[in-house]
Amino acid sequence: MELGRNTEGRELRTRFLWLGGFFLLGLFVLALNLYRLMVVRYDEFTALSTDNQFKDVRVRAPRGQIKDRRGEVLVDSRPSYDLTLTPAFCQKCFTDVLPQLAELLNWDETTRAAIEARVRAAHGPQRYQGMVVQVDLDADERDRINVRLHLWSGIEIEKVPHRYYPTHDALAHALGYMNEVTQEELVRLNAGKSVERSPYSLGDYIGRRGVERSFENTLRGRDGARKEVVNARGEVMRDQPTNFPEVQARPGNSVVLSIDARLQAEAERVFPGQAGSIVVLDPKTGFILALVSRPSFDPNMLTGRVSSQQLARLSRDPLQPMVFRAVAEHYHPGSTFKLVTLLAGLHSGAFTPNTTVNCPGGYRLGNRTWRCDLERGHGPMDAHNAVQRSCDVYFYRMGDVIGIDAIAKEARALGLGAVTNLSIAAEVPGIIPDTGYHNRVTPGGYTKGMVLNTAIGQGDVNVTPLQLAVMYAALGNGGKVFTPQVVRRVESASGEVLEEFAPKLVRQIEMSPEEHALIVAALKAVVHDPGGTASRARLKDVVVAGKTGTAQVMRLGAVRLKNYQLPYLERDHAWFAAFAPADDPEVVVVVLNEHSGFGGREAAPAAAAVISKYFELKRSDGSAFGPGWQGPPVVKPAALPIVPVAPPTALPVPEPAQLALPAAPPDAGRSQLADVPGRPGLDGALPLNLVPPPAEQVD
Amino acid sequence: MAVRVERRMFTSAPWGLLAATLLTAGIGIYNLVSASRPPNHPLWGAQSAYLAIGLLAVVGVAAFDYRFIQRMAVPIYLLNIGALVALKFFGHTAKGAESWFVLGPLRVQPAEFMKIGMVLMYARFFNDDYRPGKEGHYGFLRLAIPVLIGLVPILLVLVQPDLGTALMMVFTAATLILFARVRWTVLVAIGVALVFGTGVLWNDYVRVQSEPKFTVVRHHLKKHQDGRIAGWLEPQTDLKGTNYHAMQSKIAVGSGGMTGKGWKDGTQTGLRYLPEQHTDFIFSVWAEEQGFLRCLLLLLLYAVILLGSLGVAYGARDRFGAFVAVGIAAMIFWQVFENIGMVTGLLPITGITLPLMSYGGSSMLSVMIGIGLLVNIGMRRYIF
Known part of the structure; x- marks a missing residue:
């Protein structure tokens, strides 16, 4: 006795047709929606997926040198080993990592408190950006930290170029110096897009006084750009190469002085x-x-x-250096x-x-x-x-x-x-x-x-x-x-x-x-x-x-x-x-x-x-x-x-x-x-x- | 309990259904290899083991005559209810829901088995309550018991809270009740209820109101549930917050295109933009890496399974078998529809697995038990 055929279940037959039709309709709706997403809006979502996946990384152009008339280098860049901390990846930051760093680097209480406050203050995307905790680690400090680096996460020693003036006090007024670009300058200098000049961003250094200032655009060069694959947490996947060609940074030009x-x-x-x-x-x-x-x-x-x-000492000096x-x-x-x-x-x-x-x-x-x-x-x-x-x-x-x-x-x-x-x-x-x-x-x-x-x-x-x-x-x-x-x-x-x-x-x-x-x-x-x-x-x-x-x-x-x-x-x-x-x-x-x-x-x-x-x-x-x-x-x-x-x-x-x-x-x-x-x-x-x-x- | 073996049982077993099931489960494991590629913990081995256990369950469930199961329907149903109640006291909380028993290394999700228990109970009830002709059509009064059969487990699942499974059980129960035939007054009532529900949704989420807002249901919902419904109705807002999953899932699916990015080459998958990509969002992995055409293939396989199930129901030797088969078909259909609908932004995000594709032992086992029941019913259609 089969349900579809016997008297007892005969009335079920049409219902099977209805139900089967309903199931197929449901699957058809799903297929239609898939078609809309995957075929009709494919380009839109591909772009979004690319956005997700790649992060633009600026490749800093090396700044030009300043030389004397015979080619002796008066101003150059040297590597500075900076300690950076990425708050999002720093585990047991306040209980383990920072106290240990404080001990290794001989921070006093105020320094440590200031750094802690900075780490705590990071919010949103900032948490995924490394913040410089200490600049210019010497070889000794690097060794001390390197030994323990594998115990921590989110701590890195980065080698960044830093402006170096081997002549120290000599010629200082003529050479000038550099420091961080201010918010107000950022707005002013980046107004009006120029292909030849790359924009300044927060944290960039800019020439102050002397040749560093007057020849800022000559020395600065043009930054390059590269894409990096990042995962959902913002971590860079170094093992995954991208197919985008890197835009090479163009190094800054050198300025040759008439000074001997x-x-x-x-x-x-x-x-x-x-x-x-x-x-x-x-x-x-x-x-x-x-x-x-x-x-x-x-x-x-x-x-x-x-x-x-x-x-303060510089500005208070009655001889006004x-x-x-x-x-x-x-x-x-x-x-x-x-x-x-x-x-x-x-x-x-x-x-x-x-x-x-x-x-x-x-x-x-x-x-x-x-x-x-x-x-x-x-x-x-x-x-x-x-x-x-x-x-x-x-x-x-x-x-x-x-x-x-x-x-x-x-x-x-x-x-x-x-x-x-x-x-x-x-x-x-x-x-x-x-x-x-x-x-x-x-x-x-x-x-x-x-x-x-x-x-x-x-x-x-x-x-x-x-x-x-x-x-x-x-x-x-x-x-x-x-x-x-x-x-x-x-x-x-x-x-x-x-x-x-x-x-x-x-x-x-x-x-x-x-x-x-x-x-x-x-x-x-x-x-x-x-x-x-x-x-x-x-x-x-x-x-x-x-x-x-x-x-x-x-x-x-x-x-x-x-x-x-x-x-x-x-x-x-x-x-x-x-x-x-x-x-x-x-x-x-x-x-x-x-x-x-x-x-x-x-x-x-x-x-x-x-x-x-x-x-x-x-x-x-x-x-x-x-x-x-x-x-x-x-x-x-x-x-x-x-x-x-x-x-x-x-x-x-x-x-x-x-x-x-x-x-x-x-x-x-x-x-x-x-x-x-x-x-x-x-x-x-x-x-x-x-x-x-x-x-x-x-x- | 008699295990009787006859030649006819093999010839009338639903082989097409079984083949489609195995093929889908195989695709699921293949997809899991990619979804759980390094640096994730590889899951395909465990899933294969679950599939093997599931196949044993198919054999086990199909081995003895389902009339024995018919007799046991009430105890099975009550046992599952008991398990859900016990969950309140001994359950393990993860991701904000008390949905699991922890037994040594295993985590069992009783709701997955409750679904089957509920289907069996409905089948038993509609079998016993059969009245021929117009008389048999259910009016409001006679619906009290079937509604109660569904309501108790659904409420227990809802308070875990597991909205996805609860919804899917509501739809399954509704499908079964409608399949058992209701009076036109009930149909009208359902229609009115749907209109009213839409009205509530419109009032709570869409209508622009001045403060204080008058809402009917919204203030009773948990915050994440509320956010999901709001996000579903306004998909372009709060893409980093409540709509993150929905958006990332749509990006994964949409960027798959016609032919996909290739196995293990999905970027949304590989870079872990989707949490739960190996369980609830497994379809986005398939879509991203395999493309639209192979998504159609997957839907086709589900269609074969569903129509195969209906075929089993159609050919069942008695009313109980027919209702069990219809119930299981409805269960699979609603789960597929809810899951893929959610992954593609058609429905709000609720936690629900995709049958045979999602990673998970309980999910796999409950589907395979269902398949086992279908096989059981199919192979015994000429046995009396």
């Missing part, structure tokens, strides 16, 4: 004081050979390794300025080289007397003698006759009073006073006595060491004012020259061969003749031409004090500006030694040592610039590629207004340190009891 590291080292070594600057440049091209700014800082410390205590004294600080030039007055006097027609002024030891104007350095007086002085002996009265007279505006015009022609357009740093323009300036700035306006102070490089005259070097280069080379440059060329990572920087001539000033000969002879006499102020700069086999300067920081009171009797910040600045060989100069050296005293004693010997080293290197290299140097470019004024120089304005970065001095310092005779804006703390820390200025200037 050996000459730089010598300049650093011989710098005599605590604070100041040495500028060495090639008067034929304007390229800088060495650039000292003291005190300095270590970029290695500032590049992501600085502690808040170190930073972060200030680039060669370009971003200006000083009274003192007697080094007298050649400007001399040229202006000769150009005025009122003076000839043979015009004689009698020096009785002082110069009377109205009812006041301006003293000469030599109280008993120099006697009759012509141009040559006045420069050689640095007679103030001669230049008082000259200034009195030709006026302050003539001196200012000459000074501006020589490149003073305006930024030099050195591309790698923010500069101050210095101050060249004229009647307009004094009417604007000085209470009571311009008075006749001001020209006397200006004529000897005091009063309101302020120059940077670099400006003075450019000026002395022009004096030595017959009147060619160059834009100083520190970068010679840009090379690709493989050494191919991508861009070569040519000398930039700003202008040829008015200077007859006779005037040139007079100046060179007088400056030679300063060093080599008896009675010159810089006999300490004499060298055996090279004829040096130079000029000393002793710039008063304080106006003198009635009592004349010896330098050592003054507080440090009130002492005189010592200057020495020189070029050699005198008749066809190859090298210009300017030494500024802050608050040290007499230029002939405190600055000239260092300049002599640098010049001596220059010629020693020249002899040992066979040429001035070592192997690979195709001889100095032949500079004929006509053939020279003259790059038009924009009217001197301060560099756009950073805000020029912040660095350039305001046109109206409240009391231009005061210590400059106290006057420079953006240097807070000094006035408070070292009160300068200013004596009301009696109108007397002495060198």
Whole structure:
């Protein structure tokens, strides 16, 4: 008896058909839905599956090197072994791993608590990203951790490139340093997509100051990209290769400086004081050979390794190590300025080289007397003698006759009073006073006595060491004012020259061969003749031409004090500006030694040592610039590629207004340190009891 | 209990059904090799052992006349109810549900066997309660007992909580009751209930309401159940949270395409984007790696099993056999429909295994016991 056939179950038959139909309908619905997902929407889900599976990984481009003119590496990347922790994979993190790490790495309680807090604070996708717990593990620490690494999960030692400055303090201001890009910069720099430049991301380093900053885009290179297979937990499956081609990172280009590291080292070594600057440049091209700014800082410390205590110490230091004294600080030039007055006097027609002024030891104007350095007086002085002996009265007279505006015009022609357009740093323009300036700035306006102070490089005259070097280069080379440059060329990572920087001539000033000969002879006499102020700069086999300067920081009171009797910040600045060989100069050296005293004693010997080293290197290299140097470019004024120089304005970065001095310092005779804006703390820390200025200037 | 062997029993055994079952189980093991590839613990060995045990169960269940089982239906049913009650006290909790007994290395899921017990009980009831003609159609009053037969185990399973199995039991019970014929008033009532249920769903989940929201059922549900229903109705929201499974499963299936990514080459599978990929989500592995065409093949095999089961029911020698076969067919159908529907986003996500494909001893054993019953009924259709 079968159910489908017997009477008892006959009525079931149609129901079997219904049920079978229903089952088939159900399966058909499933099949239809599968068709919709797997065939119709296949592309959509394949894309999602790819998204799931691959993670884009950035391949960091190695940053370019910075080298000296001979190829010696000044800035490079070194491996840093960083300890990273991935919170999501770190098991028994707080009970086992972190306490053990704390013991191995000698963390104190606050460090450990800070790290713990960071690990706890990670949420969501952050938990799958490694966080750097400690940078720069030394070999010892690495060993200690490696032994235990297999016991922990989520802990790794990663080898990452880190910027390294093997020269440490030397050249630091010119090279710059790096630190993390800020949130605000991220938004600004990544705005506007560029194919050539890869975007910055949080945690990236960016160049600060110097070449690192100005050549950021050159040095940076372009990041590559690679896809990695990740599983659902975000773990990278290293054993599963992807078929996507890796986009290679393009390494950053190298920047080759005109600096000679050996000459730089010598300049650093011989710098005599605590604070100041040495500028060495090639008067034929304007390229800088060495650039000292003291005190300095270590970029290695500032590049992501600085502690808040170190930073506080840097910013509290009354000598302000972060200030680039060669370009971003200006000083009274003192007697080094007298050649400007001399040229202006000769150009005025009122003076000839043979015009004689009698020096009785002082110069009377109205009812006041301006003293000469030599109280008993120099006697009759012509141009040559006045420069050689640095007679103030001669230049008082000259200034009195030709006026302050003539001196200012000459000074501006020589490149003073305006930024030099050195591309790698923010500069101050210095101050060249004229009647307009004094009417604007000085209470009571311009008075006749001001020209006397200006004529000897005091009063309101302020120059940077670099400006003075450019000026002395022009004096030595017959009147060619160059834009100083520190970068010679840009090379690709493989050494191919991508861009070569040519000398930039700003202008040829008015200077007859006779005037040139007079100046060179007088400056030679300063060093080599008896009675010159810089006999300490004499060298055996090279004829040096130079000029000393002793710039008063304080106006003198009635009592004349010896330098050592003054507080440090009130002492005189010592200057020495020189070029050699005198008749066809190859090298210009300017030494500024802050608050040290007499230029002939405190600055000239260092300049002599640098010049001596220059010629020693020249002899040992066979040429001035070592192997690979195709001889100095032949500079004929006509053939020279003259790059038009924009009217001197301060560099756009950073805000020029912040660095350039305001046109109206409240009391231009005061210590400059106290006057420079953006240097807070000094006035408070070292009160300068200013004596009301009696109108007397002495060198 | 008489074990009588006759030649006719072999010729009338449902060989097609058995072949389809074995083929599906074989495909299941092949698929498991890929689903549990390193670094996962390989599971295909254990699954093969379960299949072997299952085959023994088929032989065991088919060996003696099912009229003996008919006599034992009530004790079997009560024993299973007892097991479910005992689960409340001795059960092992995993993944938020008390669904397992732990016996040494074995974990037994009583709900899997309850399904069979319920089907047997229904068959026994509808066999004994037979009235010919229109008289036999069930009205509301006479439905009290059949509803109770289903309601007790379903509630016990629901409180574990195992929504998937409970739902599948509801559908199976409903299929059996409808198959036993009901009056048109009952049909109307069911229709009204469906409309009402849809209305509740619409009110609780779809309708945009201002706070405080008026809900009928929603606030009684557990949070994960609520999330799944909400996620099912709005599949594009919260893809990292409640809809993670649904989305990842759809990605796996959809990215399989026409021909699949290849055995052991599924990326969603290999990179473990789907938890439970070897049990409830096993179909996504098959779809991702084998593609649409082989999914159709799998559905075809299920169709053979289902129609084979109905064939057995159609040819059964008595009403009890017919109802057991229909019940088992319904059980397999609803499980397949619910599972694949869930994996492909058609239905909300509930925990339910895919017969013969999912890894698991209890699931395999309960399906094989069902197959054993079908074989038993089929081979004895001419034996009286």
